[in-house]
Amino acid sequence: xxxxxxxxxxxxxxxxxxxxxxxxxxxxxxxxxxxxxxxxxxxxxxxxxxxxxxxxxxxxxxxxxxxxxxxxxxxxxxxxxxxxxxxxxxxxxxxxxxxxxxxxxxxxxxxxxxxxxxxxxxxxxxxxxxxxxxxxxxxxxxxxxxxxxxxxxxxxxxxxxxxxxxxxxxxxxxxxxxxxxxxxxxxxxxxxxxxxxxxxxxxxxxxxxxxxxxxxxxxxxxxxxxxxxxxxxxxxxxxxxxxxxxxxxxxxxxxxxxxxxxxxxxxxxxxxxxxxxxxxxxx
Numbered sequence: 364x365x366x367x368x369x370x371x372x373x374x375x376x377x378x379x380x381x382x383x384x385x386x387x388x389x390x391x392x393x394x395x396x397x398x399x400x401x402x403x404x405x406x407x408x409x410x411x412x413x414x415x416x417x418x419x420x421x422x423x424x425x426x427x428x429x430x431x432x433x434x435x436x437x438x439x440x441x442x443x444x445x446x447x448x449x450x451x452x453x454x455x456x457x458x459x460x461x462x463x464x465x466x467x468x469x470x471x472x473x474x475x476x477x478x479x480x481x482x483x484x485x486x487x488x489x490x491x492x493x494x495x496x497x498x499x500x501x502x503x504x505x506x507x508x509x510x511x512x513x514x515x516x517x518x519x520x521x522x523x524x525x526x527x528x529x530x531x532x533x534x535x536x537x538x539x540x541x542x543x544x545x546x547x548x549x550x551x552x553x554x555x556x557x558x559x560x561x562x563x564x565x566x567x568x569x570x571x572x573x574x575x576x577x578x579x580x581x582x583x584x585x586x587x588x589x590x591x592x593x594x595x596x597x598x599x600x601x602x603x604x605x606x607x608x609x610x611x612x613x614x615x616x617x618x619x620x621x622x623x624x625x626x627x628x629x630x631x632x633x634x635x636x637x638x639x640x641x642x643x644x645x646x
Contacts, residue, residue, distance in 0.1 A: 387474055388458045392465070393512040395457030395474075396420035399608050400438075401482060403643050405448040410438065412571050416509065423508045426458055429473050437477060445479040451609055453478045455511060485610045489636065492616030492628045493529040495605070497594050498522050500533035500541050500566075507565050519544040530605055532594075532618070539591035541566045543605050546613075547573035550592055551585065551602035551631045558631070559600075562589035572606040579638035583631055594619060602629030611643075612636045 367378035369385065388394035398420075400413045418431050434454070442452060459471025501515040519531035523544070531544040541561060542548050547570040550559045558580045563569055580587050597603060603615035603623050612635055614628035 383460045386460045386462065388461070388471070389455065389474070389511050391463050393510060393514075394424075395455050395511045396424060396426070396509050397453065397455035397511055398509060400452050401609055402442065402448065402450045402452070407438070407442055407452070408643060409571055410435065412574075416569065416571065420509045421456065423505070424458075424510065426456060426473055429456055434475070437475065441477055441479050447479060447481050449482045451480050451482050453480075457511070482609060485613065488529065488610065488613050490628070492614035492626075493605075494527060494617040495530045495532050495543070495603075495615050496523045496526045496528045496619050497534050497540075498531040498544070500535045502533070505565055506541070506567055507563070507569055509568060516544040528617075529613075530615075532597075534594060535566065537591075538593055540594065540597060541591075542568065542570075543607070546570075546605035546607040547576070548597075549576065549604050549606065550597055550600035551604075551629060553601040553629075553631065556585055557588045558585040559588045559590060559592060561591050570606065572608050572611055575639060575642065576606050576612065576635060579635060579642060582638050583634035585631060585635075598623070602632045604628075604632045604635070611639045 369376050369378050369381045371385070396417065398413045398417045400410060401408055414431055414435060417434070421429055438452060438454065442450065454475070454477035457474045459474050461468045461471055498519040501518070503512060519533060523529070523531035530546055532548055533541045533544060535541050539561075540548055547560065547567070551557070552559065558576075560573065560577070561567055577587050598618050598621045601624050603618060605613050605615060607613070612632065614632045616623055616626045616628065
């Protein structure tokens with residue numbers, strides 16, 4: 364008699380009795396999309412912007428039947444239950460649960476998952492800056508979708524950590540910087556008062572924090588220039604920084620072993636951090 368089974372660690376179970384969580388298409392294929400948002404002082408920041416991007420990601424990969432109003436309510440309910448002033452809220456939706464098959468097996472119900480956890484203390488990174496290193500951009504061709512397919516990002520970050528760096532800066536086959544493994548990337552050229560970042564496109568995520576930086580740049584006396592940089596050009600910059608939801612702006616003081624300017628967070632980066640902080644607590 365045929366018997367379908369599964370093995371979890373060293374335990375064998377009947378396939379039909381397997382917890383359905385093990386059959387999620389997110390686990391099998393990375394078939395889903397996610398978002399990360401945060402709170403400041405007990406208030407969720409830019410929830411609607413994150414939900415807009417989440418809805419777009421769902422649409423781009425064809426996951427249907429998701430009520431964004433219900434997702435909003437779940438987020439708010441979970442965050443209020445956690446009662447963490449400075450929190451990271453992660454959530455994702457996968458296409459659903461079913462037998463491992465690249466195609467669809469019947470109608471699937473989208474599967475929702477969320478966590479609310481306490482943010483770490485990044486004051487040291489923001490005060491002293493971080494080191495970054497470059498890594499080949501091995502990701503798929505739709506990096507504008509915030510999908511669960513993150514293995515190339517993980518490999519890049521692991522490589523950076525082995526080198527004593529906090530973040531990996533991804534470099535395309537054309538030799539141009541795209542973005543960080545989990546961040547947007549910026550360079551400041553003080554003589555022209557230019558803030559340079561790669562233009563939006565399928566090569567990078569439409570980062571919400573990136574948009575905030577672009578929004579407040581004029582208040583710091585900078586003109587935003589959207590163009591791709593090579594690693595060599597980045598090393599010539601007066602200031603570098605990354606931007607990410609959980610940390611907002613973090614100065615970069617060393618790039619591939621090369622000290623940037625005097626090796627300290629720069630004037631414009633500090634000014635932008637103050638502008639973002641003012642925006643956070645005025646909203």
